[in-house]
Amino acid sequence: MNANLLVEALSRELPPGRLVIDPDVLAALSHDDAEWAPAGQPAAAVRARSEAEVQRVVRTCAELRVPVVPRGAGTGLSGGANAVTGCVVLDLSPMSQVAEIDPDNLIAVVQPGAINNDVKAAVAEHGLWYPPDPASAPWSTIGGNVATNAGGLCCLKYGVTRDYVLGLRAVVGGPVGYGEAVRLGRRTTKGVAGLDLVGLFVGSEGTLGIVTEVTIRLRPAPVSTPRTVVGAFSELVASGEAVAQITRRGLTPAVLELLDRACLQAVEDWKHLGIEADAAALLLARVDTPGESGVSEAAAIAATMADAGAIWVEQSTDDAEAEALFDARRLAYPALERLGPVLTEDICVPRSRVPQMLEQIGKIAAAHGVQIANIAHAGDGNLHPLIVTPPHDDSARIAAQAAFEEFLDAAIAFGGTVTGEHGVGLLKRDGMRRELDPGSLALQAAVRKALDPREIFNPGKG
Ligand SMILES: Cc1cc2nc3c(=O)[nH]c(=O)nc-3n(C[C@H](O)[C@H](O)[C@H](O)COP(=O)(O)OP(=O)(O)OC[C@H]3O[C@@H](n4cnc5c(N)ncnc54)[C@H](O)[C@@H]3O)c2cc1C
Numbered sequence: 001m002n003a004n005l006l007v008e009a010l011s012r013e014l015p016p017g018r019l020v021i022d023p024d025v026l027a028a029l030s031h032d033d034a035e036w037a038p039a040g041q042p043a044a045a046v047r048a049r050s051e052a053e054v055q056r057v058v059r060t061c062a063e064l065r066v067p068v069v070p071r072g073a074g075t076g077l078s079g080g081a082n083a084v085t086g087c088v089v090l091d092l093s094p095m096s097q098v099a100e101i102d103p104d105n106l107i108a109v110v111q112p113g114a115i116n117n118d119v120k121a122a123v124a125e126h127g128l129w130y131p132p133d134p135a136s137a138p139w140s141t142i143g144g145n146v147a148t149n150a151g152g153l154c155c156l157k158y159g160v161t162r163d164y165v166l167g168l169r170a171v172v173g174g175p176v177g178y179g180e181a182v183r184l185g186r187r188t189t190k191g192v193a194g195l196d197l198v199g200l201f202v203g204s205e206g207t208l209g210i211v212t213e214v215t216i217r218l219r220p221a222p223v224s225t226p227r228t229v230v231g232a233f234s235e236l237v238a239s240g241e242a243v244a245q246i247t248r249r250g251l252t253p254a255v256l257e258l259l260d261r262a263c264l265q266a267v268e269d270w271k272h273l274g275i276e277a278d279a280a281a282l283l284l285a286r287v288d289t290p291g292e293s294g295v296s297e298a299a300a301i302a303a304t305m306a307d308a309g310a311i312w313v314e315q316s317t318d319d320a321e322a323e324a325l326f327d328a329r330r331l332a333y334p335a336l337e338r339l340g341p342v343l344t345e346d347i348c349v350p351r352s353r354v355p356q357m358l359e360q361i362g363k364i365a366a367a368h369g370v371q372i373a374n375i376a377h378a379g380d381g382n383l384h385p386l387i388v389t390p391p392h393d394d395s396a397r398i399a400a401q402a403a404f405e406e407f408l409d410a411a412i413a414f415g416g417t418v419t420g421e422h423g424v425g426l427l428k429r430d431g432m433r434r435e436l437d438p439g440s441l442a443l444q445a446a447v448r449k450a451l452d453p454r455e456i457f458n459p460g461k462g
Pocket of ligand 1 (some may be wrong): 032033069070071072074075076077079080081092098112123133134135136139140141142143144145146147148149150152153205206207209210212330333334360365421422458
């Protein structure tokens with residue numbers, strides 16, 4: 001496709017100020033936060049401000065057979081928003097309004113570019129809460145969260161993005177016609193009219209169409225002050241034992257996160273929060289059950305950590321100290337990125353297998369001589385061993401890649417999955433094919449072909 005023809009066609013369709021062809025700006029819009037995923041060169045980008053503009057972009061690109069790569073904030077960790085050479089990057093971040101908050105029905109309607117934390121703040125003014133809380137909530141968009149079915153810290157108790165999406169508007173193609181906008185799903189708490197197309201779109205990584213509006217389910221804002229339980233372990237695997245035991249005993253913290261020494265040290269060196277990185281791993285649990293039940297639950301979690309071999313366990317409702325640890329959890333990824341290119345793993349295993357998987361991670365890292373830092377939504381079994389390599393060291397990169405693939409195989413062997421929340425993007429394509437049943441892969445390919453026969457929606461991803 002001739003890039004000039006494409007730019008001329010888009011200029012005719014769009015108001016001034018939407019089209020981006022400046023090479024430096026295009027370069028910044030052409031990749032997400034997955035440093036290791038390859039990115040192509042886009043022909044142009046469009047900063048869309050309305051569904052109508054998204055429709056015009058999709059129609060034009062479909063006519064010219066140009067790929068469209070949707071993008072929210074670009075915080076993805078799998079290369080899902082990375083440009084395909086010659087594509088149009090469709091930046092949805094300017095569509096950032098919270099269009100409606102309906103406290104009577106505990107729902108809100110938001111545009112895809114709304115930042116997760118901004119949505120939380122807007123609904124909090126009505127005494128409401130939008131639970132999904134990826135650690136990227138200060139930056140990532142609801143559209144990106146929907147497209148990746150983002151998880152987060154409190155998803156252990158409250159569920160992932162999919163559990164909060166009631167309806168969508170999307171600009172689609174295929175049988176409806178490229179550039180048509182459709183409404184999927186509903187506004188009611190229940191509803192089984194037709195196939196669950198919302199469920200199909202959530203987590204589809206922009207490969208089925210462009211999400212232009214999301215109707216989300218809300219909860220009443222929590223009223224009680226949460227209790228924090230912190231356990232320190234001299235062995236990483238023992239912290240995994242505690243996670244398995246907490247699950248086995250039927251305890252339900254709202255949050256159960258793991259941070260190893262390498263993460264704590266990296267955050268402390270950067271932010272000086274006053275955290276002592278003396279233990280091999282910390283488990284951070286948060287209990288939000290109100291009243292005496294919450295007190296007993298926190299005590300039971302503390303006892304379980306001690307039983308699993310914690311060197312110390314502390315409980316608190318004092319926010320300052322606990323918040324410093326949760327801040328450390330949220331800052332771990334950017335803190336490690338400062339040390340060199342980070343290859344981010346996102347495996348998820350059955351929770352009883354967390355200790356074995358942690359052990360296996362250590363063995364694989366040692367075998368390949370790679371430096372690992374572990375953070376995890378441990379209570380979900382969702383582990384993020386992060387491989388940090390020295391800059392410009394090709395042999396370290398090769399070793400990191402080999403370790404990365406072995407982590408995937410180990411997770412599959414333990415009955416787990418290659419991606420718990422970041423999505424397949426570019427980094428997990430091979431792993432997904434190793435994990436999924438061939439029949440499942442064939443069904444997915446058929447769905448994609450039916451909904452996007454021209455293969456313009458984020459091709460080559462997922
Ligand atoms: C520090 C840090 C912490 C993180 N913590 C978490 C975490 O705890 N849990 C978690 O799940 N993830 C986490 N992530 C990963 C990332 O933030 C999530 O995947 C997030 O959902 C991506 O949102 P985004 O707006 O940045 O989307 P982008 O990265 O821009 O895009 C992500 C995917 O969605 C598609 N997409 C975006 N918008 C649309 C749309 N409107 N319609 C259709 N497709 C679209 C893109 O094509 C791409 O495939 C973290 C990332 C960082 C950098």
